[in-house]
Amino acid sequence: MSTDTNADADDESTSKCGASSTAETETETSSGSKCGASSSDPDGSDDSSSSKCGASNSDSSSSGSSCGASSSDSDDDSSTEQEVGATIEDFEADPGQLIAVGLGPGHAEGMTERAKNALLDADHIVGYTTYIELIPDEITEQADEIYDTPMCGEVSRTEESIDRTLAGNDVAIVGSGDPNVYALAGLALEILESKGATASMVDFDVVPGVPAAQSCAARLGAPLVNDTVSVSLSDHLVPMPEIESRLHSVASENFTITIYNPWSRKRRENFQKCCEILLTHRDPDTPVGIVHGAGREDEQVMITDLDELEDLGESEIIDMTTTIVVGTEDTYVWDDRMVTPRGYETKYDY
Amino acid sequence: MSTDTNADADDESTSKCGASSTAETETETSSGSKCGASSSDPDGSDDSSSSKCGASNSDSSSSGSSCGASSSDSDDDSSTEQEVGATIEDFEADPGQLIAVGLGPGHAEGMTERAKNALLDADHIVGYTTYIELIPDEITEQADEIYDTPMCGEVSRTEESIDRTLAGNDVAIVGSGDPNVYALAGLALEILESKGATASMVDFDVVPGVPAAQSCAARLGAPLVNDTVSVSLSDHLVPMPEIESRLHSVASENFTITIYNPWSRKRRENFQKCCEILLTHRDPDTPVGIVHGAGREDEQVMITDLDELEDLGESEIIDMTTTIVVGTEDTYVWDDRMVTPRGYETKYDY
Structure with missing residues (x-):
């Protein structure tokens, strides 16, 4: 994975700029790097x-x-x-x-x-x-x-x-x-x-x-064709209790949920908490799609389920460049694609 | 407005195809048109x-x-x-x-x-x-x-x-x-x-x-920069009680809400119900952006508030080609743009 796309946002607030952050997401001991x-x-x-x-x-x-x-263009300082x-x-x-x-x-x-x-x-x-x-x-x-x-x-x-x-x-x-x-x-x-x-x-x-939700959904099949919600797990600008409350409210309804900013070293509890909330409302076998670095050289795609999600927090596939799509109770996996039916099957014979 | 973009989806189930539907959305008496x-x-x-x-x-x-x-290519029937x-x-x-x-x-x-x-x-x-x-x-x-x-x-x-x-x-x-x-x-x-x-x-x-949510948001300013949800008011494939339940759950949290398929002659109650639910949870002066026919010749953009929204259901600006963006309690209107702060103002001095 490239260093650029593994950068851990929350580190920046305590760091200096100008230096590179060499794979710090994966290396706990490098947390003192400059320009986090x-x-x-x-x-x-x-x-x-x-x-x-x-x-x-x-x-x-x-x-x-x-x-x-x-x-x-360092010669041009007019602007x-x-x-x-x-x-x-x-x-x-x-x-x-x-x-x-x-x-x-x-x-x-x-x-x-x-x-x-x-x-x-x-x-x-x-x-x-x-x-x-x-x-x-x-x-x-x-x-x-x-x-x-x-x-x-x-x-x-x-x-x-x-x-x-x-x-x-x-x-x-x-x-x-x-x-x-x-x-x-x-x-x-x-x-x-x-x-x-x-x-x-x-x-x-x-x-x-x-948006990432749509470019990632495209890589996964057709998971987002019904009502859907985006939630960011970054609590840098939104307090975590508010994020938790939002997750509860949408997980209890039949929304697909796209999770942005799912993981950083400083935010491992947020991810854990999110998984717990989702499991409170949805079956452990609910399909979950994970797209890392969508459209980039280090792109990785995985389809798993809610039961397995929490353990993947520590794996390379989930970092700040990852988008996670959590299916509804209707979502199923077919031929390596996530499909959330739009409801046509209730009206049409095909 | 063009006829194409005023078509009323719910009419099709009782109609025949091949005929045009001339502005039937606006004309109650034309509901017997072919190919609704x-x-x-x-x-x-x-x-x-x-x-x-x-x-x-x-x-x-x-x-x-x-x-x-x-x-x-009517000569090619091979396929x-x-x-x-x-x-x-x-x-x-x-x-x-x-x-x-x-x-x-x-x-x-x-x-x-x-x-x-x-x-x-x-x-x-x-x-x-x-x-x-x-x-x-x-x-x-x-x-x-x-x-x-x-x-x-x-x-x-x-x-x-x-x-x-x-x-x-x-x-x-x-x-x-x-x-x-x-x-x-x-x-x-x-x-x-x-x-x-x-x-x-x-x-x-x-x-x-x-997606329409993003192309419409772009026309309105920056209304969707925080957690956000999309809900369709079409109950052709999803039962209305389920749609209502979803609206309640997200209106009570601080999501921006993008409403797809807000209006048709057969679905005026859905729009009315949606407005009522939103007003149960949000202030009447909550900013609402309306984009009709985004990116098309008949595009219209309006910024109003939740209190005014219901009355606009009967107006030309709201039909099946319209996307509505309902702000959060933080959303404000500035210089004819809707802005939902991301939260930076709580951390930065600018």
Whole structure:
């Protein structure tokens, strides 16, 4: 498995940026590593960093920042001369356009035409390094600047994208999956508001992408064709009791449940608790699909059942890049595919 | 509004195919129209038809079927000579490949590269006429045959696609949105199983697309960035008490709720009931986003609140092509955008 996709989000809050995190998810003793990693949540969220690294001024004079933020064009500092924390009053230029672009699953073929065009139109492309690497070279080569932070926080990166927009550039901030799924579209609006700017002022737009729930479901067969719910087990921004309450409420109804951010070293109890709650309401033989690194080189797919799920928490297949699909009482496994009937069989003879 | 996108799914079960349904959603007195329409559910599902029209043998000798099924190449009957209801034993050829392809939002730019390539590789493309029309001409022109049914059922169409596959053709069955969201991926697997075939035998695959929830959320701002749920109000395949129970369970938790298939003439009580349940658990001023015909020519976007929602059931903006996003207690409207905070504001100073 690649280091990028094994990063453990919760570590970042106590770590420094700029250093790589070498397989720390698998190695308990490496927890003191620097730049403990941003989340590599398959929908583009990395809701982990409390550090401000990456949001440091990316002016060419500070290109050696401790955060590892890189600019592909260090000679061009015209757009990046604002201090972080700047408000709308600090910018004299007419604002550019800000677009949150979802890249979809991990391969370039999973992008929409609209996402490609939005990236081609952008002056600057901002994103977590792993996601920037998903973008075909012919697109990134067209940009004036690429601002990527290898293992740093999304708050600072999003602020950077906004400052660059307010300084007059057309900016695309990218994530995998969809910008609305545990991802940066909302944060961009919140930061815009905090700066005294408006969404209209920067012509803010969202280019949707295929979310992890759907790209993973596609790998598993047809598990999500009825009412369905997404729950993230990350308690960095949502208290665990609230997550537990949500799990109880949906597990007792016949929803399929897609679990994002299922596991990290700091969150092993959350995963355990989730499995317990699911087993309180559903049979141990309820089918469960697991997709690790969907659309990426290290993709792994497994279909198991609820009874086996908890033990897999310690295995390589479940980490922050994994999406888990829990079937309903109607879901069955057939020819290595998960199928949740839509209900046609109650009406039709086939 | 276009007639295609106003079709009322529930009418089809009592109607004949082949005729158009002229704005019947708006005109109570037109309920006796022929071929009462398939659903134009924005995620590709049309879970409405109990008629078998459209599944009639599309051999060139029967191309004048009453269903309106058309074949773009009536001289080629080699692949379509099987009777509907055929099982795997009735086919002598080596099966082709069957791919369920999600077209994403209603415009061609919303398709992924992978979806385009899958369609270009297919011998036959099968789908509801409205969806076939979303595919660029340069793709449909490459296909040997296009099988589209203008207002008929998805069960027969899906069976048609499977029979064509088992007869040796590489077939793509298409829908808008994603094939896993209230759509045909599951039905295809169920029908394959009923015919004694297997998914492996036809190398069944799903090409995911951007679901309506995400394409609509993108139009509204950033309403879905936390835990979220999708519920369809169509009780054609799921009993209404079950839908009500699900709504109660998720409305009492802090999920955003995306409502599919919110309204039809035959289902006005479902919409009313849904509004009542939501108001039992959430404030009347909870923001609600409404997107009609996302990505299509007749797209309309409105942001309102829960208190106003019920009255809009009778208005043009809410029909079977509409997706409704109900905010949480944290969701707010800012600069004409719905924003559901991810929770960053509890941890970060910006």
